[in-house]
Amino acid sequence: xxxxxxxxxxxxxxxxxxxxxxxxxxxxxxxxxxxxxxxxxxxxxxxxxxxxxxxxxxxxxxxxxxxxxxxxxxxxxxxxxxxxxxxxxxxxxxxxxxxxxxxxxxxxxxxxxxxxxxxxxxxxxxxxxxxxxxxxxxxxxxxxxxxxxxxxxxxxxxxxxxxxxxxxxxxxxxxxxxxxxxxxxxxxxxxxxxxxxxxxxxxxxxxxxxxxxxxxxxxxxxxxxxxxxxxxxxxxxxxxxxxxxxxxxxxxxxxxxxxxxxxxxxxxxxxxxxxxxxxxxxxxxxxxxxxxxxxxxxxxxxxxxxxxxxxxxxxxxxxxxxxxxxxxxxxxxxxxxxxxxxxxxxxxxxxxxxxxxxxxxxxxxxxxxxxxxxxxxxxxxxxxxxxxxxxxxxxxxxxxxxxxxxxxxxxxxxxxxxxxxxxxxxxxxxxxxxxxxxxxxxxxxxxxxxxxxxxxxx
Amino acid sequence: xxxxxxxxxxxxxxxxxxxxxxxxxxxxxxxxxxxxxxxxxxxxxxxxxxxxxxxxxxxxxxxxxxxxxxxxxxxxxxxxxxxxxxxxxxxxxxxxxxxxxxxxxxxxxxxxxxxxxxxxxxxxxxxxxxxxxxxxxxxxxxxxxxxxxxxxxxxxxxxxxxxxxxxxxxxxxxxxxxxxxxxxxxxxxxxxxxxxxxxxxxxxxxxxxxxxxxxxxxxxxxxxxxxxxxxxx
Numbered sequence: 001x002x003x004x005x006x007x008x009x010x011x012x013x014x015x016x017x018x019x020x021x022x023x024x025x026x027x028x029x030x031x032x033x034x035x036x037x038x039x040x041x042x043x044x045x046x047x048x049x050x051x052x053x054x055x056x057x058x059x060x061x062x063x064x065x066x067x068x069x070x071x072x073x074x075x076x077x078x079x080x081x082x083x084x085x086x087x088x089x090x091x092x093x094x095x096x097x098x099x100x101x102x103x104x105x106x107x108x109x110x111x112x113x114x115x116x117x118x119x120x121x122x123x124x125x126x127x128x129x130x131x132x133x134x135x136x137x138x139x140x141x142x143x144x145x146x147x148x149x150x151x152x153x154x155x156x157x158x159x160x161x162x163x164x165x166x167x168x169x170x171x172x173x174x175x176x177x178x179x180x181x182x183x184x185x186x187x188x189x190x191x192x193x194x195x196x197x198x199x200x201x202x203x204x205x206x207x208x209x210x211x212x213x214x215x216x217x218x219x220x221x222x223x224x225x226x227x228x229x230x231x232x233x234x235x236x237x238x239x240x241x242x243x244x245x246x247x248x249x250x251x252x253x254x255x256x257x258x259x260x261x262x263x264x265x266x267x268x269x270x271x272x273x274x275x276x277x278x279x280x281x282x283x284x285x286x287x288x289x290x291x292x293x294x295x296x297x298x299x300x301x302x303x304x305x306x307x308x309x310x311x312x313x314x315x316x317x318x319x320x321x322x323x324x325x326x327x328x329x330x331x332x333x334x335x336x337x338x339x340x341x342x343x344x345x346x347x348x349x350x351x352x353x354x355x356x357x358x359x360x361x362x363x364x365x366x367x368x369x370x371x372x373x374x375x376x377x378x379x380x381x382x383x384x385x386x387x388x389x390x391x392x393x394x395x396x397x398x399x400x401x402x403x404x405x406x407x408x409x410x411x412x413x414x415x416x417x418x419x420x421x422x423x424x425x426x427x428x429x430x431x432x433x434x435x436x437x438x439x440x441x442x443x444x445x446x447x448x449x450x451x452x453x454x455x456x457x458x
Numbered sequence: 459x460x461x462x463x464x465x466x467x468x469x470x471x472x473x474x475x476x477x478x479x480x481x482x483x484x485x486x487x488x489x490x491x492x493x494x495x496x497x498x499x500x501x502x503x504x505x506x507x508x509x510x511x512x513x514x515x516x517x518x519x520x521x522x523x524x525x526x527x528x529x530x531x532x533x534x535x536x537x538x539x540x541x542x543x544x545x546x547x548x549x550x551x552x553x554x555x556x557x558x559x560x561x562x563x564x565x566x567x568x569x570x571x572x573x574x575x576x577x578x579x580x581x582x583x584x585x586x587x588x589x590x591x592x593x594x595x596x597x598x599x600x601x602x603x604x605x606x607x608x609x610x611x612x613x614x615x616x617x618x619x620x621x622x623x624x625x626x627x628x629x630x631x632x633x634x635x636x637x638x639x640x641x642x643x644x645x646x647x648x649x650x651x652x653x654x655x656x657x658x659x660x661x662x663x664x665x666x667x668x669x670x671x672x673x674x675x676x677x678x679x680x681x682x683x684x685x686x687x688x689x690x691x
Binding site (some may be wrong): 216217218219220221224258260261264265268269 | 586587588589590592608609610611612615619
């Protein structure tokens, strides 16, 4: 199934568009008209215009071929509307309404009818039971939620099983000055699920990392295989650890919870897993903006010992290693900072100083180090080592992450400048360490998954 | 037992293999099992024990008995039998108990292994509705459910991946030797884990394989008990 017309349309129609404020068809239309391409409001009982666009009676009446239809209509009419969309040559549809498979019984039958109509006409369906998707780079706001027009473009694509979680991740990213490539709520996954969406966004030039929110899917193996096939890094947050599934008579069944299979399977197929939405987006941000690390060796530079110790502790517990620095790196650091408190790893400069950037550079250039994590409290007189950090990751070809804290008002401009330079920035030692640890796990898992593929070819 | 044990069970309309059938299946997949023989009466059991060499274990063998050690107030499994009389008595007790319950039963006579000479491990395979063939390993014996120290893999896997799965267990410290005990042959155990994954992967009829315990010793890994469940279509 080709998802290009669903996720990257040129023309869209809002079926069930309404001029009545507060209605789903009004909110969907209000967002849709932000789109850079053409937008057609469709409603047989609509009169005149809505947001400056004249109402059309049916998608089949639109002369140009519509790529994407946003269906702001009640559940029971969705099968007919999808059929109509198919006849009109529409390539993709977003179904906002709930009351389908998630409701059981008649809802399941309704969903089967929708899928049958869609499959017959090759229409890719997002949903039902989703709040939609958003692609900020083309102002494509295929979501009825308010505020999505504020989301900014970035490199991370969010594929969430729940539209609510997709929006939560997107808004928390926005609050921290980060952008997203595409935010997708998959909902009921009627005919577009993880295994269809992952390959699509793997080939999407705007997507540098894919983050997954997974509650459970019918075909876990297809999800894992899609992840392994993806050249774009994938990270997953599997929710639902407490549910251990049906207890079986014998040992093997009883010991095999669904969650255990997901987490083992993700690791086996090269996908690091995380335990919170914060960790998910932080890791996605780090992977999207960094060269891929070669291994799990992290060099830590800190201007304050306490946060440095938290970072060192947390990194090692999460499976990263803190290698000794090469002797010439130690000499370089010693020359920059005579009488330094601790020049091994972490390097602790004791306090922020004008030469802090030179220390970061020395550690980043060390061949023993696969990734760098820097922590420094913001000091107004010094600012951040902006000049060093800008382009450093590309030059040394390894991730360089920056964690900090300070008064929001005074460091706002400097933080924005770092983000503008694509430096992954985190606002606590733990968040920085967690993101670096996921990078380390990604490097080691990626190796293992690659080995497996090699052995499978033999 | 030259015929395919899965086909034999299916021909009978059974969804579980007898222990002898399960062990034949495992042996065919390259997994070590103790020498065994199925006997239809007490005399045959004694003859089998002499052939295998004492001491032996005698167990009930019947499609109607899945949990042998709980069956007939413990008569279902007799261990450490080191004389012909002891074998005859254990076998007679099983046949009597089977008669009393109105079921058809044979006895399985099996070479005894010293479980104290190694670590008991569980190796399981199953066909998950979402992930297909999967394999798990964990600490076996009476501790399986207490510690739930298990690690899972999506099958099939090679022996290196199986070894990684074993090394994730907390019980790896037991397997690597403690208090002067010799380390277990983890590579042999890894071969068992990989082979169980292959079995589930290759035989669509299998819904679950439960090898508990596998005895891991310094000399290898041997399947002491096994249950194979077929898909109940």
